[in-house]
Amino acid sequence: MTATVPAGTRADSSGASPVQPGAAGLAVPAQMSLADAVEMGLVAAPGSAGSAGLAGLPVAPGHISITGVSCYYGSHLAVADVSLEVPGRAVTAFIGPSGCGKSTLLRAINRMHEVIPGARSLGSIILDGVDLNGSGVDAVAVRSKVGMVFQKPNPFPAMSIKDNVLAGLIIRGARPRGSAADDLVEQCLRRAHLWDEVKDRLKKAGDSLSGGQQQRLCIARAVAVQPDVVLMDEPCSALDPISTLAIEELMRDLAQDYTVVVVTHNMAQANRISDVTAFFSLAQAGQPGRLVESGPTGDLFSAPKVAATRDYIEGRFG
């Protein structure tokens, strides 16, 4: 990615009707609240401005080098000095006990951490050679390259399935029309393994779908803006086992084209779906979370280097 906003992705108020001004001067469609837009990672809030070896894995597009990243909430250090290589076109799982900073680090990767009042992060996060925290890099541009899917599926309930897919473009004032829109919607819904289930009801509301379908719709929405990276924070924890398997299969499939980073509490899931696993922990509640170790998933699960990793994956902690 480049330090400038790719053509056609910056929102403006031309063409999109009716709109309300977003915090960063962006257009937010009237049916979408600004809070929703911020939560989706599409609009910046006001004022936002040593790694484990992965021998054998080629450097693919979408590679992320995280170096010395620390994240604060006010004066509280939540994530301390993380350095980690996240391979492109692969699935990386973040595992570790609650409170160790997995979600915080994930949000730092697409510059959503800084949206929280008083929150800030230090260190560098380099995606394909560009420091996402670098001066002059626009947080909104970062979020179009680094998409996010949350634990609870959050389609826009009042929008149709079709418009939900297009929401990221609509909010940027770049809504495609006619057959271009139809083609993109089909392509993204196929990518999200949802097309066959919804192709005859694209005008129905987003919340008319089951939880698992809604989560796949959110994935279709995330890929519609052509990101390089898709971040997922416990994307299956609100879903039934069948829907979970569908999302797992989808995550593997997405890794052919995107860098996928998934936070999961499910060890079996991390083992099944990820190429690389990063284990985070903290000395005790309230202490900062740290990266304990990371490496190819098979190695980390079969021969962890650190006793704390073994204890966690064998269920003795957390």
Ligand SMILES: Nc1ncnc2c1ncn2[C@@H]1O[C@H](COP(=O)(O)OP(=O)(O)O)[C@@H](O)[C@H]1O
């Ligand atoms: N919005 C917030 N404001 C203040 N502290 C927060 C906020 N979100 C998380 N934290 C704190 O940051 C630490 C890491 O939290 P989190 O990233 O949610 O961990 P995990 O996802 O691993 O469970 C915890 O101590 C948590 O209380």
Ligand SMILES: [Mg+2]
């Ligand atoms: Mg979390």
